[in-house]
Amino acid sequence: MHLVDNVLLNLVLATLIKFVGFVLVFVMGVATVLTWAERKYSAVLQNRVGPNRANIGNVRAGGLLHMLADPIKMLTKEDFIPNTPNPILFRIAPLLAFVPALLVFAVIPYGPGDNFQVSNTSLGILFIFAIGSLNVYGSVIGAWASNNKWSLIGGLRISAQMISYEVAIGLSLCGIFMIYGSVDLQDIARQQGSLILGFIPAWGIVLQPVAFILYMACAIAENKRAPFDVGEAEAELTAGWWTEYSAMGFAVFALSEFIEIILIGCVGTTLFLGGWTIPFLHGDAWWIVVLEVGGFLLKTLFLIWLQMTIRWTLPRFRYDQIMRLGWRIMLPIALLNLVVTGIVLTFIERA
Amino acid sequence: MAKVVNRMHPDFATQSYVVEAFKGVALVTRQFARNLFAKKDVVTVHYPEDRRAYTPRFRGKHRLMLRDDKSVRCVACMLCATACPANCITIVAKEIDDSTIEKAPVSFDIDLLKCIYCGFCEEACPCDAIRLDSGVHTLPSYTRRDQKAGVVNLLALGSASIASQGGENRAHSHEGTAHGRSSH
Numbered sequence: 001m002h003l004v005d006n007v008l009l010n011l012v013l014a015t016l017i018k019f020v021g022f023v024l025v026f027v028m029g030v031a032t033v034l035t036w037a038e039r040k041y042s043a044v045l046q047n048r049v050g051p052n053r054a055n056i057g058n059v060r061a062g063g064l065l066h067m068l069a070d071p072i073k074m075l076t077k078e079d080f081i082p083n084t085p086n087p088i089l090f091r092i093a094p095l096l097a098f099v100p101a102l103l104v105f106a107v108i109p110y111g112p113g114d115n116f117q118v119s120n121t122s123l124g125i126l127f128i129f130a131i132g133s134l135n136v137y138g139s140v141i142g143a144w145a146s147n148n149k150w151s152l153i154g155g156l157r158i159s160a161q162m163i164s165y166e167v168a169i170g171l172s173l174c175g176i177f178m179i180y181g182s183v184d185l186q187d188i189a190r191q192q193g194s195l196i197l198g199f200i201p202a203w204g205i206v207l208q209p210v211a212f213i214l215y216m217a218c219a220i221a222e223n224k225r226a227p228f229d230v231g232e233a234e235a236e237l238t239a240g241w242w243t244e245y246s247a248m249g250f251a252v253f254a255l256s257e258f259i260e261i262i263l264i265g266c267v268g269t270t271l272f273l274g275g276w277t278i279p280f281l282h283g284d285a286w287w288i289v290v291l292e293v294g295g296f297l298l299k300t301l302f303l304i305w306l307q308m309t310i311r312w313t314l315p316r317f318r319y320d321q322i323m324r325l326g327w328r329i330m331l332p333i334a335l336l337n338l339v340v341t342g343i344v345l346t347f348i349e350r351a
Numbered sequence: 352m353a354k355v356v357n358r359m360h361p362d363f364a365t366q367s368y369v370v371e372a373f374k375g376v377a378l379v380t381r382q383f384a385r386n387l388f389a390k391k392d393v394v395t396v397h398y399p400e401d402r403r404a405y406t407p408r409f410r411g412k413h414r415l416m417l418r419d420d421k422s423v424r425c426v427a428c429m430l431c432a433t434a435c436p437a438n439c440i441t442i443v444a445k446e447i448d449d450s451t452i453e454k455a456p457v458s459f460d461i462d463l464l465k466c467i468y469c470g471f472c473e474e475a476c477p478c479d480a481i482r483l484d485s486g487v488h489t490l491p492s493y494t495r496r497d498q499k500a501g502v503v504n505l506l507a508l509g510s511a512s513i514a515s516q517g518g519e520n521r522a523h524s525h526e527g528t529a530h531g532r533s534s535h
């Protein structure tokens with residue numbers, strides 16, 4: 001009895017430590033920094049100045065203090081509830097978007113072994129798809145409960161868009177599962193540590209370059225960011241599906257968007273950029289493990305940067321263009337990619 | 352004649368958008384690095400600390416000009432009030448001793464909230480008595496009343512005018528300046 005208690009306690013403690021370390025410190029930390037970085041980065045590349053006014057005394061720190069000032073502002077602003085028949089739905093919608101986005105980090109392996117994965121489940125990527133796609137409910141329910149035409153149109157657009165791209169993103173990743181023969185993320189990451197022909201790292205991006213481009217495009221569409229932000233579409237719909245949200249409701253929505261950016265980065269790293277593995281570097285020494293975890297975080301940051309840059313580079317697609325792209329281009333390419341992968345794999349097995 | 356529209360026919364590589372997207376990313380990144388490390392293309396003026404000078408033609412808050420003896424040049428002829436499209440000038444006139452001028456304003460109010468800064472009053476004035484060249488941007492205030500610029504207020508920005516004017520106290524006028532800018 002005593003033994004069982006101890007094992008359970010250790011398990012809970014270890015999970016808690018991993019959760020705090022990865023999700024609270026890394027994910028939430030980066031998400032907080034992103035609220036500033038996104039604005040500053042876009043400003044600098046557009047010849048603007050960006051946030052620089054928040055200050056303590058005379059210290060402005062390049063606008064870094066906006067990370068502090070924004071939550072204070074958000075918490076003290078009026079939390080407006082529109083005249084809606086569904087005030088409760090309106091209230092819980094931000095949470096419906098926020099919780100799933102945070103939950104999926106449980107299965108991301110950010111280092112070698114169980115010690116570097118909050119919850120080691122062999123479901124892996126399926127769990128991410130299952131929970132991650134719940135995210136659409138938050139936005140759509142929020143849009144519906146806002147009792148506002150702009151929100152409604154925005155909500156309709158994103159629900160159609162997100163569900164369409166769910167198909168393409170799922171199919172684009174199937175090639176990866178076929179190659180590595182697993183949906184367990186830890187397993188996929190470990191296999192990417194090996195080499196092809198002795199010198200090319202067996203990363204997903206090398207073996208499935210088409211899938212990588214499809215994944216990035218679909219993931220950005222899933223996250224409803226430019227060039228796929230027709231649901232928000234400031235020019236047409238004021239702020240689209242979150243028009244009516246103010247104060248903390250808005251902040252939670254915005255934060256879940258940033259968290260999803262990190263999630264897309266993490267999943268992309270795990271599936272395509274070799275996960276935590278570093279080519280030509282294997283071993284159990286502590287410094288290698290540190291390097292591997294650092295490498296994972298760096299790769300994730302790289303994909304975050306890529307998403308941000310794409311978001312500030314490309315103009316918004318029209319709604320019909322998005323649907324055409326999703327169903328008539330992305331989906332066939334993903335299927336074709338799958339077929340080709342299958343044929344090649346069969347030949348390799350025969351040979 | 353019908354206008355020929357030259358439609359673009361992008362090739363397949365352009366249309367596929369993948370290459371173009373990465374070209375765009377490269378361009379944006381180059382501009383980012385340029386703004387961050389090298390020559391800054393940023394033209395933003397940090398407003399409350401740095402201000403841009405207004406052009407000499409800027410029509411700012413009105414000012415009433417003065418004669419050489421420091422009395423107000425306005426002869427309360429009401430031409431400005433008549434010309435004003437916003438109907439925001441209210442003048443109360445009084446008779447004065449000077450037989451060649453006859454009138455002077457007792458009060459001269461401009462409702463700056465109504466004023467559209469068209470400059471018609473300035474054009475209409477036969478005496479060069481009212482001008483919009485003070486270069487003062489009308490500031491916000493907490494009450495509407497504060498936006499009514501009375502005669503004292505307007506005179507505070509006033510100065511002598513180069514234009515000659517009749518009257519018993521006539522003397523040769525000279526170039527006057529307000530806030531360092533020359534009158535025209």
Ligand code: SF4
Binds near residue numbers: 434436
């Ligand atoms: S500037 Fe135009 S609107 Fe203003 S007081 Fe003069 S005439 Fe009236």
Ligand code: SF4
Binds near residue numbers: 426429472476478
């Ligand atoms: S300001 Fe000029 S136009 Fe207006 S009443 Fe005085 S003299 Fe006449």
